[in-house]
Amino acid sequence: DADVTQTPRNRITKTGKRIMLECSQTKGHDRMYWYRQDPGLGLRLIYYSFDVKDINKGEISDGYSVSRQAQAKFSLSLESAIPNQTALYFCATSDSFQYQETQYFGPGTRLLVL
């Protein structure tokens, strides 16, 4: 079984709809991250959480919100989706108790906003 799972894997939605992307991990890591990937732009950090009560904005948080429901779960919401939020979204985790935490990525959610 995968250590970092994302649901759904693909999603098509319409402009103005609220959607939620979910991430779960079984690695026991305390830190979780949400990135979006756009062609030619690499990955950009949306939000990150260093523990359940510590949530921080990344470089492109506008239009997004997150919820850390438990150490193992970190959800990303688009309150009112717009077409330029069409992208590939990745969740990642890391362990702050490791010397320089390697980040482990989920398989991604491909989102299309019409």
Place this chain on the structure above:
Amino acid sequence: AQSVTQLDSQVPVFEEAPVELRCNYSSSVSVYLFWYVQYPNQGLQLLLKYLSGSTLVKGINGFEAEFNKSQTSFHLRKPSVHISDTAEYFCAVSKSVAGGTSYGKLTFGQGTILTVHP
């Protein structure tokens, strides 16, 4: 703040040829450096990382990278590529100074698509 520039967006190469994917970074503090690989329709996985010590770092699948502090570079190399190396490769950097909420965050480059032709 850190930034990462991958100098080639696409690199085509024939099987068994050597390849170098270039990465430059800028940072006002000491950094850790990473290369991740993304195979088609998959998430990212770590190829290798430089934390300290020897500037030549060996990773999985025969890849290696050399940290050059004076040139602020961390180029990825493989002496002989295979078809299965076709993927997108990302260079990334994080601060090496502990403390503060920015510690542990990765900044990625734009990615280099490596296509290996038979």
